Amino acid sequence: MAHVLIIGAGGVGGVVAHKCAQAVKSGRVFDNITLASRTLSRCEAVAQSVTARTGVSLATARVDADNVAELCGLIRAVKPHIVCNVALPYQDLHIMDACLECGVHYVDTANYEPPDTAKFEYSRQWAYTDRFREVGLTALLGSGFDPGVTNVFAAWVMRHKLDEVRVLDIIDCNAGDHGLTFATNFNPEINIREVTARGRYWEHGEWVETDPLAFSMEFDFPEGIGRKKCFLLYHEELESLVTNLNGLQRARFWMTFSENYLNHLNVLGNVGMTGITPVPFQGREIIPVQFLAALLPVPASLGSRTKGKTCIGNLMRGVKDGQKKTVYIYNACDHEACFAEVGSQAVSYTAGVPAMIGTKLIAEGLWAKPGVWNMEQFDPDPFMADLAEYGLPWQCVDVE
Ligand code: NDP
Numbered sequence: 001m002a003h004v005l006i007i008g009a010g011g012v013g014g015v016v017a018h019k020c021a022q023a024v025k026s027g028r029v030f031d032n033i034t035l036a037s038r039t040l041s042r043c044e045a046v047a048q049s050v051t052a053r054t055g056v057s058l059a060t061a062r063v064d065a066d067n068v069a070e071l072c073g074l075i076r077a078v079k080p081h082i083v084c085n086v087a088l089p090y091q092d093l094h095i096m097d098a099c100l101e102c103g104v105h106y107v108d109t110a111n112y113e114p115p116d117t118a119k120f121e122y123s124r125q126w127a128y129t130d131r132f133r134e135v136g137l138t139a140l141l142g143s144g145f146d147p148g149v150t151n152v153f154a155a156w157v158m159r160h161k162l163d164e165v166r167v168l169d170i171i172d173c174n175a176g177d178h179g180l181t182f183a184t185n186f187n188p189e190i191n192i193r194e195v196t197a198r199g200r201y202w203e204h205g206e207w208v209e210t211d212p213l214a215f216s217m218e219f220d221f222p223e224g225i226g227r228k229k230c231f232l233l234y235h236e237e238l239e240s241l242v243t244n245l246n247g248l249q250r251a252r253f254w255m256t257f258s259e260n261y262l263n264h265l266n267v268l269g270n271v272g273m274t275g276i277t278p279v280p281f282q283g284r285e286i287i288p289v290q291f292l293a294a295l296l297p298v299p300a301s302l303g304s305r306t307k308g309k310t311c312i313g314n315l316m317r318g319v320k321d322g323q324k325k326t327v328y329i330y331n332a333c334d335h336e337a338c339f340a341e342v343g344s345q346a347v348s349y350t351a352g353v354p355a356m357i358g359t360k361l362i363a364e365g366l367w368a369k370p371g372v373w374n375m376e377q378f379d380p381d382p383f384m385a386d387l388a389e390y391g392l393p394w395q396c397v398d399v400e
Contacts, residue, residue, distance in 0.1 A: 001031035002080075002081040002363035003082075004020055004033055004034070005034045005036060005104075006034070006083075007084070007087050008085065010187065011302075012186070012348050013037065013086040014343065014348065015342055015344050015349050015353065017058060018049070018053065018341075018352075019390060019391075020033045021056035022054060023360060024054075029363050030360070033056070033058045033059070034078045035059070038063070039062070040061070042300075043058075043062075047060050049343050065087045065095055066090070068097050068101070071095060072098050075098055080104055082105040082107065084355055084356070084358075086351075088110075089120075090115050093124060100128070104137070105138045105368070106137070106140070107358045107359045107362065108140075109142060109148060110142065110147070110190065111141060112124050116276065117276075118276060119197075120194070120197075120236040122240060129371050137370060138367070138368050139371070139372040140362060140375070141372065145312055145331075145354055145392075146235060147240075147374075148237075148351070148358070149387065151241060151376040152375050152380045152383045153380075154245060154316065155376040156329070159381075161325070161327050162316060162319065162325060162327065163321070164319045165317070166248065166249045166250070167316070167317040168251040168314060168316050169252050169314070170238075170251075171312070172312045173221050173225060173228055173230070174256060174310045175228065175256070175310065176306045176308035176310060176335045176345065177307055178302045181264070182264040183297045186299050188293040189290060189293040192289055195212070196212055196269060196274050197233075199214060200234035201252040204249060214232070216232070217229075217230055222311065222395075225309055228256045229257075230254035230255060230256050231254065231255055231257060232253070235255075244377060245376070272288055273291075275288040300344065303343055304339060307336055309334050310333045314329050326400050328396070329395070329397075330395060331387070331393065353387070353392050354383075357383055358383075361382060361386070366382050367382075
């Protein structure tokens with residue numbers, strides 16, 4: 001039985017805590033959960049909800065995860081086997097340093113980003129590979145939905161459905177509606193940095209850059225969602241998938257946005273509110289996107305008002321037994337059902353469930369392997385079985 005330390009008590013952290021508690025309740029894997037974050041009251045609110053829903057008690061703690069000494073103090077006091085990092089990408093390297101120093105495994109859901117550059121790349125985390133390998137610890141990167149489940153979907157399709165893959169399109173649809181004029185479904189600062197960054201996709205062995213949101217297509221989503229416009233973005237799982245999937249000729253990532261969301265983002269961008277460069281204001285410096293994030297609702301508060309579904313999946317074209325074949329593998333998730341189960345909307349839920357499963361598979365030893373790994377580098381089968389069991393059932397259909 002393992003003791004898990006969850007760091008970050010936001011939208012995703014709340015779901016991870018509920019899902020770990022469900023595993024405790026069924027007598028599996030975890031026997032102890034500690035939830036730590038920058039604001040203790042957020043941890044306490046999650047702990048209350050977990051106890052009310054599952055009867056399982058969590059320990060809570062305050063920690064500044066940008067401070068490695070403080071993190072090590074907490075880890076030595078709590079003595080977890082594994083840390084599940086669902087704070088912000090800025091904390092990834094600090095938490096990895098603390099895990100190495102204290103001898104515990106590491107899981108996250110988003111790759112490291114330096115605060116002053118909106119640039120997502122794995123290089124700084126892959127650089128820890130030798131250090132994790134030498135001390136026999138596992139670091140699992142990107143165990144959310146996208147990245148995360150989308151990587152595992154790709155690995156599962158390569159094991160069971162295709163001999164070779166030529167084209168990968170990851171398509172992320174949030175067809176939910178929270179009824180607010182403008183809000184983001186995960187951390188506002190990270191969301192806006194991602195969407196306003198230049199687009200990028202992989203074609204014939206090289207990266208092609210585009211202006212932000214310059215390309216779009218329509219996709220007909222299943223489960224009653226229907227046709228939606230999707231925009232090409234750069235997304236971090238493309239980087240590891242083009243390295244780990246052989247034969248890929250094109251890999252792209254698409255996301256749906258409502259016209260209302262894009263109009264607001266355009267206006268905010270035009271007046272400089274999405275910028276990440278410090279601006280002098282009344283004798284001090286502020287970062288516009290951080291000020292904007294402070295005005296927007298926290299993602300955890302959207303659960304009670306969001307209706308509709310998300311649908312995230314991979315469209316993969318390749319060859320099976322010498323014949324051309326295309327498959328679509330996806331999960332559709334209902335916002336209101338997530339709220340009824342754990343008090344969160346589906347974007348937090350679809351990221352939090354896989355974060356718990358990645359943590360669980362390492363704790364069980366099934367995905368424990370010294371080094372730093374992306375999700376598609378492990379056996380996809382136990383992960384796919386857990387997805388269905390822990391609330392994210394999936395479908396794989398032949399398209400042609
Ligand atoms: P939230 O903003 O809701 O929560 C982030 C939490 O991290 C907050 O509780 C915050 O504390 C805490 N935090 C921030 N800085 C620190 C710090 N220095 N020390 C300790 N705690 C800190 O974000 P989400 O829950 O929506 O997102 C969490 C992570 O999940 C992000 O990295 C996001 O990119 C990732 N994500 C991944 C997805 C995937 O599919 N792979 C999908 C969605 C999100 P405080 O309460 O004090 O602000």
